[in-house]
Amino acid sequence: MMEHAWLIPIFPLVTFLVLLLSGGRLRDRGAFIGIICTLASFVLSLLVLIERFKEPTYNISIDWLSFGGTQLSAGFEINQLNALMLVVVSLVSLLVQIYSKGYMKGEVRFSIFYAYLGFFTFAMLGLVMAPNLLQLYIFWELVGVGSFLLIGFYFYKLEAKAAAKKAFIMTRIGDVGLLIGIILLFWETGSFEYGEIFQAVQSGMISSEKLTLIAILIFIGAVGKSGQFPLHTWLPDAMEGPTPVSALIHAATMVAAGVYLVAAMFPLFMASSAAMQVVAITGGITAIFAASIAMVQKDVKRVLAYSTISQLGFMMLALGTSGYVAGVFHLMTHAFFKALLFLAAGSVIHAIHTQDMEKMGGLWRKLNWTGPLFLTGTLAISGFPLLSGFFSKDEILMAAWENGSYILFGLAVVTSFLTAFYMFRLFFMMFAGDSRSQAEQVKESPFIMLIPMLALALLAVIGGYIQTPWFGTFLGEWLVEGNEALLGASHSEGPVWIMLMAVLVSLAGIYLAYMIYVKKKLSREWLVKENSEVFRILENKYYIDEIYHFTAGYAIKGFSIFLSYIERFIVGGLVSTVTSSIEGLGKVGSKLQTGQVQQYGMIAFLGLAVLLVIFAVTGGYLR
C-alpha cells in the first residue's frame, strides 16, 4: 500500500483542478467532489498508517533537477511521524469539508472555496510526505499560498485583503530564514535528504557553530509558519477567513507545520544545545505571551487564535526540552480539540451572526448540541483530567521538568492556568448567563455541521489514551522505533506531584473564570479599573503591530521613497547628461561641416599625423 501513497495528495489536487476548470459551474456539487476525494485520501492514509505499523520506512525518489555532478531528487517517504501526520491532516481536512457544506451554504463562490481547500490539502499532505528538505520547502510555500487564498477568500473585504497579505509576507520572512538554512546545510552535508543530513550531523562533520546557525535559521522558518513570537502577528488577523478555514489551516494543520519541521529535523536540533535552548525559550515566551493576550480579547475567533499561538508555543517548548514525543503528541491532540473548538465557534457564529463575545451569552439552552461540544473542546484544552489535552500537556510538563528547565517549567504551569482561565472565560461568556444577543431566532446548526464536530469531540476525549502513564506509552515507543537519535525519548518521567499540580492549576483557572463570569463574585469592571494599564497593553496585544508598522513598515517605505528620489535626480541626471552630451557632440560635428576644402584637408592631415605618432610610439599595436 505504501508504494501508492503518492496518490494521497493527488486526490485533493484533482479536486482543485476540476473545480477550478469548471469555473464555479458546479456550485454545490463541488462539495461532493471535494469530500469524496478527501475521503479517498483519508482512507488511503489510514491504510498506509496501518501498514507502517508492520513494515519499515518506505522511500522512493526520481531525478528532478541536475546541475553539474549534483542530482536533486523528488519522491516521498513514509516514516512513523509522517504516516501519523497524513492521517491527522486528511482526517481534519475531511471533517472540515463536510462541515463547510453546511457552513458555506449559499456562498456564490462555493465551489471555488472547495477548490482552494483542495489545493491546501494537497500542499499540506505533500509537505508531510516530503523525503527531503527542498521538497518540504516547496510544499511549505504552497501551503502558505493555500492559506493566503483562503484568508483572502472574501476578497472584497478590506480586512481580509490586509490579513491575507500580512499572512503571506510575515511567513515569507520566516521562509527566507528556512531557505538559507537549507542552502547552508546543503553545502555542509552535500544533500537535502533527511537521512544523509542526519548521518552527516551525527558523524560530527559540521562545526558546532555552523550547526547552531543552521538549526536556528531553520527554526526561523518554523517561527513564521507556527506563529511564534515575534512573527506571530499574522495569525490572529488570519481569522478574517471563513471559520472552517481557521479550523483546518490556522489551528490543526498548517500552523502545526513549524512544529512538524522541528520534529522532522530533530536530530539536527539535538546536536546543538544552543539551538534547542532557542526553540524552548521561544516556545515558552510565546506560550505565556499569547495566553495573556487571549485573556482580554473580545472576538471569539481571536481568543481561539491566541490560544492556538500559545499552544504551539507549548509544543515548541516541549521539543526544545527534548520532549520529542510530547511535542508530537500535543500536536496531534491539539489538532483535534482546537479544530473542534473552531468548528463549534463557527456553529455559534452561524447561529447568531456575530463574533463578539459581549453580544453572546445564554446560548447553552438554545444550542443543545453546540454547547456540550464546545464544552468538550474547552475541557480538553484546559487539561481537564482524562481528556486528551490532559495527557499531552502532562507529557510536556514532565519533559520540561526532566530536562531541568525549571524556569520554563514554571512558565508552562502558569500558562496552563491562564489557558484554563481564558478558555472558560470564553465558554461562560458565550453559553452561560442571560442572552445579550440581538438575533431573534437562534437555530442549532444543521446535521451536516454537527457530524464532524461529534467526530472531533470523540477524538478530543479519547485521543490521549495512546500515550498515558497508566495504559502504556504506545505512541512514544512507536515514534522512536528504529531511530537511534531519539532513543530513550519515548516517554518523560517525572514526579507524581506534577500531574496533581497540573490538575489543580487547571481547576483553579476554571474556578476563577467561574467566579468572575458566572457567579460575578469578582466584578469585571473593578478588575479592569484596578489594572487599566495592564488591560490596555493586553488589549492592544503589546502594541507589536504598531511597533512593526512604525519601524519596519516606515523604514522600508521611507527607503523606497528615498531611492525614488535617487532614481529621479541622480540616475535621471546621468541619463540627461548622456543624451545632452550626445546632442552636443552632434552639434560640434555639424559645425565642422563648413564646406571649405582647405579645412577638410587640414583635418585629414592632422589625423594622419596623429596616427603616425601612435604608430611610432607603439610599434604598430596597442598592447
Next chain:
Amino acid sequence: MNVYLLSLLVFSPLLGIVMVALMPKKEERTIKQFGFFGTLPPLFLSFFLCSQYYSGVALSIFDIKLNWIRFGNLEMYDPKLFTVDFELGLDGLSLIFILLTTIISSLAAIASIYIKKEWKGYYLLFLILEIGMLGVFTAENLILFFIFFEMTLIPAFFLIGRWGFLEREKASYSFLIYNGIGSAVLLVAILILFARTGTTNIAALTQMMTMGGVSLFAPISGSMKYGLCLAFLVAFAIKLPVFPFHSWMVRVHAEAPPSIVMIHAGVLLKIGAYGIIRFGMGIFPEQYKSLAFTIVLFGVLSFLYGAFLALVQTDFKLVLAYSSISHMGIVMMGLGALNEAGIQGAIFQVISHGLIAALLFFLVGALYERTGTTMLPKLGGLAKSMPIFSGFMLACGMASLGLPGMSGFISEFMVFLGLFKSQPLLAAIGVIGLVLTAVYVLRAVMLMTFGKNDSLIEKEKWDLRGWEFLPTLVLLGLIISVGVYPNLLGGPLQGTIEAMMLALGGR
C-alpha cells in the same frame, strides 16, 4: 537539408513579411492573420529542432558555414584569417533561447490584435525583429552576431516610437541612445578582437583565449583582454539592463505597446544575458573570474534597487518594469557565482523571467484594452468583474515572486544556492530582496484584484475570452512545467555549462 535548416529557421519570417507586404493597407483582419501566420514557420521549425535534439541527434549537424566576406588579400597569412563567414550553429543554450524566441513571438503576434493602427507596418517590423532575434542566438561569429543584434534595434525603435503609449517617442529615443552606446562599445571590442586575432568565430576565439598556446596573429596582453572583457560586460549590462543603466528600459516598459514589451522583456533583454554568457564568460574566463565580485555586487544592487522602487510605483507597468530590473539582478548574481548551480540558475532565470514577463504584459494589454488604465489607484476589485483574469494575474504574480512549483522558484533557488557557496555575504544581503519581491508583487496584484471599486464601470463579458486563453494558458503551462520538472530545461543546458565550468577552472 539539415545544413540549411538553421538558415531556413532564421529567415522563415520572410514568408510572412512577403505575405503582409502584398496586402492592401486597410485589410486589418487579413494582415493580422498573416502577421500571426508569419510567426508559425519559425515556431514549427524550432519545435522540429527541439524534437531532433530530444531524439538524440547531435545539434552540430545543423551547423552551416558559407564563405562570405574576405578582407584584404594577404597571401602570407593563413587563408582562414580575416574572413567573415556566414556561419550559423546551435547548441543546447541557443536552442533554448530559440524556443523562447519563437514561442513568445507567436504569442506576442496574437497579443498584437490590440494594435489599433497601421497594421501593415507593424507586422512588417515585427517579423523583421523576429529574424534579428533568431539570428542573434544562432550566429557563430561576432560580426554576424552584431549585424543581427543591430537588426533587432531598428524595428524595435520604430515599434516603440510609433505604436506605443503617450510618451512613446521619448521612450524610443532613449532606447536607441542607450542601445546605440552599448552597440558602439560592442563594435569596438569586436573589431579589436578581429584585428588582433584575424577571426571572429566564437568557437575559435574561445579556444584561443582559454587554451592559450595557440599562436595568435598578434599577441594580446592581459590588460587588453581585461579591457575587452569589460567592454563586452558593459555593452551587455546596458542591454540586460543592470543598475545604473536601466532607465531606458523603464521607459520602454511603460510606453511601448504591451505586445512589443512581451518581446522586449521576454527576449530582447535576454540577449544581454546571452551575450555575457557567450562572450564575457566564454571568451574571457580568467578576466571574467576576477570580475565576479563586481558582477555579483551589481546584481545584488539591481535586485534590491528594483525591488524597493517597485514598491512605491503607482503605474502597474512601472511596477513590472522595476520588477524586471530586479529579476535581471538575479541573473547577474547567478552569473557571478561562478559555479554550476549559479550559472544554471541564471539561465533558468532568463527563461523563466521571459515567460513570466511575457504573460504579465499580455495581461497588461488585456487590462488596458478593457479599462483604459493601468494606474493602480484607479483599479481594484477586478476579481469580481474579471475572475479569470484576476486568477491569471495572481498566478503570474506568484510565479514572479518565486513560488515553488513555478519556474521562478527554481531559478532563484539555484542562484542563491550557488551564491551562498561563493559569495555568502552578498547572498545574505540579497535575500532581503526575496521578501521585498513578495511585498511589491502582492501589493500591486492585490490593489488591482482585491477590494472594491466603484469608479470602474464594469461591463458585461469583461473577462478573458476566446483566443485570449491561448497565450495565457500556454505561458502559464510552460511556467508550471519548468517549475514542476526543471530537468526539462536543465537537460539541454548541461553540455554548455560543463564547457563553461571547464574554462572557468572547475568549481
